[in-house]
Amino acid sequence: xTAVSPARFxxxxxxxxxxAILLIAVYHLNxxxxxxxGFQLMFxxxxxxxxxxxxxxxxxxxxxxxxxxxxxxGFVVCIAATWLQEIPVLGLLALIGGILVYMLLGAxxxxxxxxxxxxxxxxxxxxLGLAILVLPTPGGQSPGWLAALMKYKPPPIPxxxxxxxxxxILAAVVIAxxxxxxxxxxxxxxxLRGSGGNPKAIERAGWSLLxxxxxxxxxxxxxxxxxxxxxxxxxxxxxxxxxxxxxxLSIAGVILGGGSFVGGRVSxxxxxxxxxxxxxxxxxxxxxxxxxxxxxxxxxxxxIIVLALRAIxxxxxxxx
Amino acid sequence: MTMLRRIADKPWLWSFVAAFATWLAxxxxxxxxxxxxxxxxxxxxxxxxxxxxIGQMFVITLGPGNVDLSIPATITLxxxxxxxxxDTQDSMILLSLVAALACGLAVGVFNYALILILRIPPIIATxxxxxxxxxxxxxxxxxxxxxxxxxxxxxxxxQVAGVPVLAICVAFLAAVMGVVLHRTxxxxxxxxxxxxxxxxxxxxxxxxxxxFMTYVLSAMLAALCGYLFSGFSGGSSLSMGEQYxxxxxxxxxxGGTSVAGGNANLPGLWGAALFLFLVxxxxxxxxxxxxxxxxxxxxxxxxxxxxxxxxxxRR
Numbered sequence: 001x002t003a004v005s006p007a008r009f010x011x012x013x014x015x016x017x018x019x020a021i022l023l024i025a026v027y028h029l030n031x032x033x034x035x036x037x038g039f040q041l042m043f044x045x046x047x048x049x050x051x052x053x054x055x056x057x058x059x060x061x062x063x064x065x066x067x068x069x070x071x072x073x074g075f076v077v078c079i080a081a082t083w084l085q086e087i088p089v090l091g092l093l094a095l096i097g098g099i100l101v102y103m104l105l106g107a108x109x110x111x112x113x114x115x116x117x118x119x120x121x122x123x124x125x126x127x128l129g130l131a132i133l134v135l136p137t138p139g140g141q142s143p144g145w146l147a148a149l150m151k152y153k154p155p156p157i158p159x160x161x162x163x164x165x166x167x168x169i170l171a172a173v174v175i176a177x178x179x180x181x182x183x184x185x186x187x188x189x190x191x192l193r194g195s196g197g198n199p200k201a202i203e204r205a206g207w208s209l210l211x212x213x214x215x216x217x218x219x220x221x222x223x224x225x226x227x228x229x230x231x232x233x234x235x236x237x238x239x240x241x242x243x244x245x246x247x248x249l250s251i252a253g254v255i256l257g258g259g260s261f262v263g264g265r266v267s268x269x270x271x272x273x274x275x276x277x278x279x280x281x282x283x284x285x286x287x288x289x290x291x292x293x294x295x296x297x298x299x300x301x302x303x304i305i306v307l308a309l310r311a312i313x314x315x316x317x318x319x320x
Numbered sequence: 321m322t323m324l325r326r327i328a329d330k331p332w333l334w335s336f337v338a339a340f341a342t343w344l345a346x347x348x349x350x351x352x353x354x355x356x357x358x359x360x361x362x363x364x365x366x367x368x369x370x371x372x373x374i375g376q377m378f379v380i381t382l383g384p385g386n387v388d389l390s391i392p393a394t395i396t397l398x399x400x401x402x403x404x405x406x407d408t409q410d411s412m413i414l415l416s417l418v419a420a421l422a423c424g425l426a427v428g429v430f431n432y433a434l435i436l437i438l439r440i441p442p443i444i445a446t447x448x449x450x451x452x453x454x455x456x457x458x459x460x461x462x463x464x465x466x467x468x469x470x471x472x473x474x475x476x477x478x479q480v481a482g483v484p485v486l487a488i489c490v491a492f493l494a495a496v497m498g499v500v501l502h503r504t505x506x507x508x509x510x511x512x513x514x515x516x517x518x519x520x521x522x523x524x525x526x527x528x529x530x531x532f533m534t535y536v537l538s539a540m541l542a543a544l545c546g547y548l549f550s551g552f553s554g555g556s557s558l559s560m561g562e563q564y565x566x567x568x569x570x571x572x573x574x575g576g577t578s579v580a581g582g583n584a585n586l587p588g589l590w591g592a593a594l595f596l597f598l599v600x601x602x603x604x605x606x607x608x609x610x611x612x613x614x615x616x617x618x619x620x621x622x623x624x625x626x627x628x629x630x631x632x633x634r635r
Contacts, residue, residue: 129615297455
């Protein structure tokens with residue numbers, strides 16, 4: 001390994017840097033927020049968003065886009081709040097069915113060369129419809145074990161002076177680590193990324209592009225399911241369109257985290273950090289007393305600013 | 321036989337066939353009643369789909385990765401700005417139209433600035449700008465529903481012998497855009513860029529200028545749609561753009577335009593737009609529950625895309 005160029009280094013730490021700057025800003029506005037309890041409250045919702053972002057990242061890795069992830073997470077929430085609670089076997093089957101549908105979509109998109117944007121837009125209606133059929137009016141109940149899991153408080157670490165790591169932070173680290181090792185540190189992981197970067201080369205080398213597409217869509221379904229389960233564990237009652245905004249948030253999270261839109265260049269750790277940045281942005285805006293009207297806009301602005309910084313870094317890297 | 325094959329080869333034909341079949345399936349259920357009214361309604365609503373569809377079609381024709389996701393937000397912003405400017409006064413109709421189009425121009429320029437300066441894919445650029453635009457619309461409109469000027473409302477709902485006047489106007493607009501697409505330097509440049517951007521650039525086409533014009537065109541047509549739709553539906557609302565995210569893209573793809581770019585199809589927009597509306601009204605006629613309706617809409621759209629997309633892949 002030769003020395004990493006400064007531009008490359010800057011680009012790699014940009015997601016973490018944005019999160020750190022936002023944390024400092026929050027501390028400035030409200031010092032008490034930077035505490036185990038504050039973190040617990042601010043980052044609770046980051047867990048489902050981070051999982052949905054990882055799901056979106058899987059799809060983006062193979063040069064597709066999933067515009068149905070929000071509706072799918074809503075579907076999982078509704079299943080978890082009803083069937084999984086009343087008839088666990090049926091609920092489990094429905095969740096597995098969801099993942100199978102995702103795999104089928106991957107195959108369909110690959111075999112028929114379909115535009116993923118349109119297919120997943122269509123699927124968002126399908127998931128929403130199914131969710132409404134399962135749970136026509138808001139309600140249901142979160143399975144006790146899920147709620148208990150999401151309320152878990154890690155024990156203090158003795159050799160760090162009794163420091164308590166808030167559960168959302170712990171969860172974010174675990175999610176990032178699992179996705180990173182799976183995608184970046186395994187041999188099939190690099191094939192999966194390669195099938196987004198240079199599909200022809202991967203195919204010539206004897207790997208099945210159909211298989212990589214199905215794998216990635218299946219993983220997206222799996223992480224989307226985890227996102228739904230985490231969300232119902234936090235919110236206790238369900239509603240079909242509860243996760244509507246996850247579609248946009250997850251795409252923004254992947255991009256904020258340094259993922260490229262095409263070419264299989266993604267960063268799981270960055271994606272998780274991106275999701276946390278977006279979640280924290282909501283708290284930050286609340287502390288700033290910015291009216292909720294501007295929340296979406298401010299998230300868009302943060303996205304644009306980070307992308308602008310990245311464009312500047314890119315330009316530093318390639319002087320004319 | 322060759323003639324038959326040539327007709328069957330036209331991808332846009334399928335969208336009309338599908339629309340007709342849906343219409344038949346609906347009036348078969350009602351026993352032939354209300355067929356004409358249904359067609360009138362279909363043409364009215366299809367008109368709005370076609371307006372945004374034209375812009376989206378030009379954008380998609382630019383090639384892979386080009387798509388405008390800011391259309392719903394632009395519709396909402398332009399609609400609320402125009403209705404506020406008009407303030408229900410007939411005398412302000414033209415000025416409010418100018419205001420709406422100015423919103424479209426601003427969004428289009430902003431979108432393209434993001435694409436060019438940040439060098440990010442158009443999907444992400446238009447997505448992030450749609451966040452900002454929608455927020456602006458929400459903060460500006462405050463969720464108030466301002467009624468349109470009476471003349472605008474009359475114009476957008478007028479009919480001549482059962483044919484909506486607006487549909488006639490938009491048919492004319494579509495015809496003009498068809499000429500622009502196939503007979504002008506601009507339109508042919510769009511298609512050339514979609515087929516091979518590098519070759520187009522080497523042939524002397526100013527790629528960036530054409531892309532700029534296309535994104536502005538798309539945003540301005542979305543603004544026009546927002547203006548007319550708020551006139552038609554009795555005022556602007558914050559959710560008025562929502563259904564156009566799916567509609568604008570689906571209309572283009574079902575209409576036979578290649579998603580890979582470089583091959584646009586204008587007549588198909590009409591067939592696809594009629595089809596989209598007729599599917600909705602068919603499911604309403606069958607009195608399905610909301611859940612089943614969503615489910616069926618999604619499945620039908622996917623099925624049509626699979627069929628239409630397969631047609632293209634074979635060639």
